Amino acid sequence: MSNKPKYTYTVTSENDGKRVAELLRSQFTFSHRFRTRMKFDKLVDLNGTPVPGHTITHTGDVISIRLPEEKSDFTPEDIPVDILYEDEDLLLVNKQPGITVHPTKGHPCHTLANGIQKYMEDSHQSFKIRFANRIDMDTTGIVIVAKNSNAQNGISTQMRAHTVGKEYTALVCGVIPEDKDHFVIDLPVGRPEGDSIHRAVLPDGKPAVTEVCVLERFREYTLIRVVLHTGRTHQIRVHMAHIGYPLAGDPLYGGNTDVLNRQALHSTRIVFKHPIKGEQIDISAPLPEDMKELIEKIRC
Numbered sequence: 001m002s003n004k005p006k007y008t009y010t011v012t013s014e015n016d017g018k019r020v021a022e023l024l025r026s027q028f029t030f031s032h033r034f035r036t037r038m039k040f041d042k043l044v045d046l047n048g049t050p051v052p053g054h055t056i057t058h059t060g061d062v063i064s065i066r067l068p069e070e071k072s073d074f075t076p077e078d079i080p081v082d083i084l085y086e087d088e089d090l091l092l093v094n095k096q097p098g099i100t101v102h103p104t105k106g107h108p109c110h111t112l113a114n115g116i117q118k119y120m121e122d123s124h125q126s127f128k129i130r131f132a133n134r135i136d137m138d139t140t141g142i143v144i145v146a147k148n149s150n151a152q153n154g155i156s157t158q159m160r161a162h163t164v165g166k167e168y169t170a171l172v173c174g175v176i177p178e179d180k181d182h183f184v185i186d187l188p189v190g191r192p193e194g195d196s197i198h199r200a201v202l203p204d205g206k207p208a209v210t211e212v213c214v215l216e217r218f219r220e221y222t223l224i225r226v227v228l229h230t231g232r233t234h235q236i237r238v239h240m241a242h243i244g245y246p247l248a249g250d251p252l253y254g255g256n257t258d259v260l261n262r263q264a265l266h267s268t269r270i271v272f273k274h275p276i277k278g279e280q281i282d283i284s285a286p287l288p289e290d291m292k293e294l295i296e297k298i299r300c
Contacts, residue, residue, distance in 0.1 A: 021053030070128040079115030091145040141267025154275020165271035171264035172245040
């Protein structure tokens with residue numbers, strides 16, 4: 001158990017006489033689950049002494065919350081971790097192509113989680129690896145790791161409210177017409193078959209909105225920037241294929257695989273409110289080498 005207070009609040013005159021539990025609800029953004037854990041694990045102190053939630057507070061009292069020591073038990077592997085941003089609550093990394101975010105039945109090891117586990121141990125940190133977003137194995141770019149449950153809850157809340165800005169860069173097959181430099185695809189996406197990974201535009205699918213901006217046109221391809229307004233599985237791949245411009249290197253949705261051995265899709269930028277500090281976090285990730293090389297090749 002960590003003895004170092006993580007969050008603190010000094011009781012003001014307006015809150016004089018209120019119970020600790022009331023102030024935990026009104027002055028912090030903890031989830032109900034975490035407040036329950038604080039109660040049973042005795043993580044709440046008043047002026048340095050653990051107290052129950054019914055304790056009455058007075059002006060000037062300091063409420064402090066400690067976080068439990070946690071760690072993941074993934075097998076550490078020497079997999080490069082390209083760190084874009086890190087503090088005591090968050091870790092943002094630029095995922096390389098060809099690895100899954102976390103172990104699955106089909107990919108039990110050699111995942112981003114295994115690489116982060118080694119990085120965590122090498123940097124003498126201890127936290128549970130909580131992925132706040134996921135991207136496909138062959139998609140590159142920004143992945144957010146929350147280092148504690150409160151940070152994860154804060155980001156998840158923003159995800160549900162669609163207040164997290166997510167931009168992607170993609171190369172699609174075909175040349176988007178000159179009069180369509182900017183457009184929005186608003187078509188529902190669903191799963192045609194119960195156990196298939198394939199998704200499609202379906203009348204009874206879930207709402208999906210993709211905003212597209214053309215960055216550059218080539219002889220047979222178009223480079224685009226995509227802003228996601230919803231987060232459906234394979235949303236960009238499905239929407240672009242549906243309108244006749246599948247992603248280069250994406251065989252699942254009809255893309256040309258001669259130029260790249262994966263879908264040409266990169267999570268370029270993410271903007272959100274720091275779940276603890278409240279400040280805006282705006283992080284960008286450079287294009288991976290295979291996409292940069294392909295773009296230079298088709299530009300010539």
